[in-house]
Every structure is written in structure tokens, then in C-alpha cells.
Amino acid sequence: MESSIALERPTPAAPSHFLAGAGNVFHKELREWFRTRKFLVTTALTSLMLAALPVITFLHEGGLHDGRINSGYMPSMEAWMGLTLTLGAYLIVALTMGVIVKEEDAGTAQWLFTKPVSRTGYVLAKYAGNVVAVLLSAIIIPSVVFVALTAATQASGITAWTPVIEGVAFASLHAAIVVAVVMGLSAFFRTTAPIAGIAIGLGFLPLFLQRFVTAKVINLFPVNIGAIAGHAVRGEALTPWQPVICGIIIAVVALTVACYRIERRQLQ
Amino acid sequence: MTIQRDAAAIQTVGLAKEYGSVQALRGLDLSVPRGSIFGFLGPNGSGKTTALSILAGLSHATAGTAQVCGLDVESQGMAVRQRIGFLRQDPRFYGWMTGRETLEFTGRCFGMDNAQIARRAQELLELVDLSGAASRKIGGYSGGMRQRLGIAQALMGNPEVLLLDEPCSALDPAGRFEVIQIMQRLRGSTTVFYSTHILQDVERVADEVAIINAGACLRQSRMDDLLAASKTELVVEVEGDPGAIVSDLRRQPYVTSATIEPEIGQTVRRVHLEVRDLQAARRSVPLLVVAHDDVIFVSCRAEQPDLEAVFLELTGGASGDIQN
Numbered sequence: 002m003e004s005s006i007a008l009e010r011p012t013p014a015a016p017s018h019f020l021a022g023a024g025n026v027f028h029k030e031l032r033e034w035f036r037t038r039k040f041l042v043t044t045a046l047t048s049l050m051l052a053a054l055p056v057i058t059f060l061h062e063g064g065l066h067d068g069r070i071n072s073g074y075m076p077s078m079e080a081w082m083g084l085t086l087t088l089g090a091y092l093i094v095a096l097t098m099g100v101i102v103k104e105e106d107a108g109t110a111q112w113l114f115t116k117p118v119s120r121t122g123y124v125l126a127k128y129a130g131n132v133v134a135v136l137l138s139a140i141i142i143p144s145v146v147f148v149a150l151t152a153a154t155q156a157s158g159i160t161a162w163t164p165v166i167e168g169v170a171f172a173s174l175h176a177a178i179v180v181a182v183v184m185g186l187s188a189f190f191r192t193t194a195p196i197a198g199i200a201i202g203l204g205f206l207p208l209f210l211q212r213f214v215t216a217k218v219i220n221l222f223p224v225n226i227g228a229i230a231g232h233a234v235r236g237e238a239l240t241p242w243q244p245v246i247c248g249i250i251i252a253v254v255a256l257t258v259a260c261y262r263i264e265r266r267q268l269q
Numbered sequence: 270m271t272i273q274r275d276a277a278a279i280q281t282v283g284l285a286k287e288y289g290s291v292q293a294l295r296g297l298d299l300s301v302p303r304g305s306i307f308g309f310l311g312p313n314g315s316g317k318t319t320a321l322s323i324l325a326g327l328s329h330a331t332a333g334t335a336q337v338c339g340l341d342v343e344s345q346g347m348a349v350r351q352r353i354g355f356l357r358q359d360p361r362f363y364g365w366m367t368g369r370e371t372l373e374f375t376g377r378c379f380g381m382d383n384a385q386i387a388r389r390a391q392e393l394l395e396l397v398d399l400s401g402a403a404s405r406k407i408g409g410y411s412g413g414m415r416q417r418l419g420i421a422q423a424l425m426g427n428p429e430v431l432l433l434d435e436p437c438s439a440l441d442p443a444g445r446f447e448v449i450q451i452m453q454r455l456r457g458s459t460t461v462f463y464s465t466h467i468l469q470d471v472e473r474v475a476d477e478v479a480i481i482n483a484g485a486c487l488r489q490s491r492m493d494d495l496l497a498a499s500k501t502e503l504v505v506e507v508e509g510d511p512g513a514i515v516s517d518l519r520r521q522p523y524v525t526s527a528t529i530e531p532e533i534g535q536t537v538r539r540v541h542l543e544v545r546d547l548q549a550a551r552r553s554v555p556l557l558v559v560a561h562d563d564v565i566f567v568s569c570r571a572e573q574p575d576l577e578a579v580f581l582e583l584t585g586g587a588s589g590d591i592q593n
Contacts, residue, residue: 021347022378025374025377025378029363029374033363033365036365037365107361108357108359108360108361109361109362109363111327111357111361112357112360112361112362112422113378114326114327115325115326115327115350115353115355115357116350116375116378116379116426117347117350117351117378117379117380117426118350118378119347265329267327267328267329268322268327268328269318269319269322269327269328
């Protein structure tokens with residue numbers, strides 16, 4: 002009954018693997034960030050909040066001597082890392098909470114899903130694209146601004162580069178985990194409010210739990226990557242490692258759940 | 270991958286879809302011939318968009334099967350999507366992209382190379398009369414322009430099956446005419462499966478139609494057969510009281526029913542006859558009327574029902590959204 006034949010009409014050789022179309026969607030995500038004002042506005046805002054404020058604060062506190070600040074190097078570094086980890090995380094939630102639900106709300110996801118684009122590829126491409134964009138706009142560029150301002154204003158300049166690079170690396174890892182958690186939550190909700198609420202709430206969870214559970218349990222929360230980043234900028238040992246390992250596991254699970262659920266999501 | 274050569278372009282068997290307690294589709298059976306223009310008609314909420322969403326891979330059927338080009342939409346979804354072009358009722362695109370970029374993006378989804386993309390995008394922009402606006406952001410497009418861009422993107426992958434959900438709903442008469450012309454140009458090479466409320470367009474362009482209501486197919490037929498099989502009416506006009514004629518006509522074997530149109534002041538009265546044998550009726554009715562001395566015979570003509578009449582008859586008048 003079933004005869005195997007070639008189609009009479011040549012159809013374009015669209016890829017049919019599980020990541021089909023991911024490259025195209027990734028490219029589109031980056032263009033969306035860079036072609037609109039989103040990247041410029043975000044970078045300006047984060048550079049002001051996360052980089053300029055710590056420098057200005059300690060400039061105000063320490064005062065200038067021969068045009069340089071002679072004190073406050075380490076507090077300034079700690080303030081920068083603390084802001085980058087906490088305020089940066091909230092910013093990242095705000096920036097990425099709509100990446101899936103707003104596309105569905107606008108109807109563009111429905112349009113894309115009628116093309117030979119795999120939904121798993123779509124989720125992973127959106128994740129990768131948004132991680133690249135938020136790392137640049139909310140972590141890396143503000144860090145470069147901070148380092149440049151610190152080097153220009155501190156009498157000592159930057160005393161050591163390794164702690165700075167380690168701090169930025171941990172902040173980047175934390176940001177990538179936050180984006181993955183937001184993507185995972187996006188697979189469960191159709192509006193942004195619960196996604197933002199839960200993602201931010203998860204950040205506060207260790208604070209509530211620390212009275213009831215041991216430090217070992219608290220160390221499992223990825224939010225404690227902030228502690229490692231703090232140790233890094235102070236030039237101390239990079240411990241504890243549990244939040245890093247748990248954070249990576251949580252990110253993988255969140256993305257797997259997002260792919261699974263969006264693959265099965267019913268759209269009209 | 271195996272493809273059934275003799276398979277219909279679209280085949281659904283017992284297709285069902287439930288949204289909680291709502292049954293959007295109740296065992297929809299359809300068979301759409303390859304290369305045809307197929308009108309998919311039904312009142313609002315009859316399940317047209319749900320059926321199209323399943324065929325396009327947007328949602329999953331609760332029961333039954335659906336095949337496009339001999340490929341199962343559930344298990345071979347990616348292969349199906351390589352062969353279809355889809356335009357939804359209210360097409361949405363990335364507002365920050367230009368019209369040309371949208372077509373290029375679509376082309377890359379289909380794995381086309383840059384030269385193919387550039388050539389095809391230009392052809393389609395000209396086809397839908399958007400060449401002048403190709404470099405403008407879609408955010409500034411009107412509803413009609415978005416609809417035309419939607420048709421262009423649906424054709425970008427050179428589809429075997431084009432699924433169009435209300436393609437003319439946002440278009441003015443000139444735009445509608447252009448879309449109909451595009452469909453006519455595709456006849457034979459691409460199967461066009463389209464849902465619409467504009468019955469006049471369906472009558473003009475469709476080879477075959479399916480009328481659905483409450484999630485089930487009421488009738489699928491070639492357009493000619495559908496109209497031919499419907500009740501044909503003969504309208505007889507006379508001057509005078511047609512009461513006696515109607516009694517006579519009701520006794521004729523070729524007459525199913527005879528009714529007098531209510532009097533509205535004119536001297537000419539109309540009698541509507543539903544007939545079994547149109548030819549016999551056309552020959553005999555004038556002679557029978559002339560034989561009556563109390564009336565003056567004016568005219569006798571056959572009235573073929575249009576698609577609207579057939580639609581209303583089949584759906585029981587659920588036509589609040591139908592335009593003609």
C-alpha cells in the first residue's frame with residue numbers, strides 16, 4: 002500500500018535533527034538585542050548601577066588625594082561584586098522573564114513553530130542568545146567600566162587581575178543559571194508576573210531556610226555563588242563549591258524541563 | 270522516509286480535539302486532493318482554526334489521525350512542516366524586522382542558501398506587492414500589508430500544501446482579488462487548503478469544499494457537485510390569484526413542494542416550486558399555468574442555489590459570521 006518515492010517537487014533541504022533551526026533562532030535573538038535599543042539601554046543602566054555607583058560612593062567617602070583615592074579599594078571591589086550578584090540577578094530576571102511567554106503572547110512563537118524549527122532547538126537557542134546578551138550587557142561591560150574607573154581613580158590602580166577575572170567568571174555563571182531557571186519557569190506559566198515572582202523568591206529562599214536547615218543545605222543554593230565571588234575578589238580560597246555544582250545541575254534540569262514542556266505545549 | 274504517492278494532500282480520519290470539557294473537533298474526516306484549491310467552511314467556533322492548528326503542528330489531536338502529503342503530523346511533524354506553508358488568521362511577525370528580513374529569516378528556517386533566499390524573497394515581495402515596503406519595519410505595516418507578507422512567507426519554502434486561515438479577512442476588495450489570483454496561479458502545483466467566511470470567494474476559486482459545524486464535517490464535495498445536488502427551485506410569476514395553480518402543481522410528480530410568496534402589493538405574484546426533475550418541470554409548468562384562464566402567465570425561471578444557501582441549509586442557519 003505504501004510506496005516509497007521521491008517527491009516530485011524539490012523541497013529545500015531543511016535540517017530535521019532535534020536542534021533544527023537553532024542557529025537561525027540564536028542569530029535572531031542576538032539581532033533582536035542589538036538591533037533594538039534594548040542592549041544599549043540595559044548596558045547604560047547596569048554600568049551606572051553596578052559599576053559607577055561603587056566607585057562614586059568610595060570616591061565620596063575616601064576623597065581625592067593628588068587626584069587619586071588612597072583608601073576603599075577592597076570595600077569598593079566587594080560592593081561591585083555584591084551589586085553584580087544581587088541587583089544583577091534581579092535585572093537579569095526582569096530582562097529575560099518574557100523571552101518565551103511574550104513571544105507566545107505576540108503570536109510569533111506560533112508563527113515560528115509552523116516552520117521546520119525544532120522546539121527544543123528554539124528553547125536552547127533562545128537560552129544561548131539571551132545568556133550571551135545579558136552577560137555582555139549586565140555583567141561583562143559593567144565590569145569593564147568598573148575596572149576602568151577603579152584603575153583610573155584608585156591610587157593603587159587594580160592590585161591584582163586574577164581576583165577580578167574570577168569574580169566576573171562566577172558572576173557570569175550565576176547569571177547563566179538565573180536565565181536557565183527563568184526559562185524553566187517560562188514553560189509553566191503564560192504570563193511574566195509568576196515567573197519573576199518565583200525566580201526572585203528562589204533567591205531569597207536560603208535566607209528563610211537558614212533558621213531551619215544546616216549550613217550544608219544552604220550551601221546547595223546557587224545564590225551562594227555570590228559568596229564564592231566575594232572570596233574571589235578578596236583573593237581568598239574559592240569555597241564552597243557546592244553552589245556551583247548544584248547551580249549547574251539546576252540549570253540543566255530547568256532547561257530540560259523547558260524543552261520538554263514547550264515541545265508539548267498546545268498553541269493556536 | 271516513505272511518502273505515499275497516491276495519498277491525498279491532506280487526510281484526516283476521526284480527528285478529535287478537546288479543550289477541557291469543550292469538544293472543538295468531533296471525529297473530523299477530510300480528504301483533500303493534491304493540487305486542488307480546497308475551501309474549508311464553517312461558522313465561528315466550528316473547529317476550523319483548531320483543525321488548521323493540528324495540521325500545522327501547533328497543537329495535538331486528542332484522537333484520530335491527520336496526514337499531510339502522506340506524512341503523519343504527530344510522528345513526522347518536522348517533515349510535514351518542511352512541506353507546508355501556513356498563514357494564521359491574524360499573522361504576527363517580529364516588529365523590528367523588515368518585510369524582506371522576515372522572508373530571509375523564513376528562508377533560513379527552510380535551509381535555503383543565501384542566493385535562493387534573495388531570489389525567492391524578491392519574487393514573493395513583488396508577487397504580494399510589497400517591494401516598495403520591503404525595507405520598512407513590520408511594526409509600521411497595516412493589517413493588510415501584514416496579511417500580504419503572511420502569504421509571501423507561507424510561500425517562501427515552496428510548499429506542497431498551503432494552509433491559509435482566513436487569508437482575506439484583513440484585506441480590502443482589491444487585496445482579496447489579488448489573493449484569489451495568487452491562489453488560482455497555484456492551482457495544480459500546490460494544494461491550497463483555506464478557511465474563510467467569504468463564500469463569494471470560495472465559489473469563485475475553490476475546486477472542492479468541506480462544510481463543518483460543531484467540529485464535524487457535514488459535507489465534502491466538489492463545488493459543482495455540491496451546488497448541482499442541492500435543491501433547485503423554479504420560480505413562476507403570474508398576474509392574478511395563483512391559488513388554483515398551486516393546487517394543480519402540487520399534484521405533479523416532478524414537484525416536491527409549492528409555496529406562494531406573500532403578497533406585497535404588486536400585481537405579479539410568485540410561486541416557488543421545489544422540483545425533482547428540473548427539465549420536466551421547465552417543460553410542463555408554463556403549459557399548466559397557461560391552461561388556467563384566471564391568471565396571466567408572466568415568467569418561469571430556474572433558480573440555482575448559491576453556496577450561501579447550501580451553507581445555511583447544512584449548518585441550520587449558523588451564519589452570523591458569513592459574508593457574501
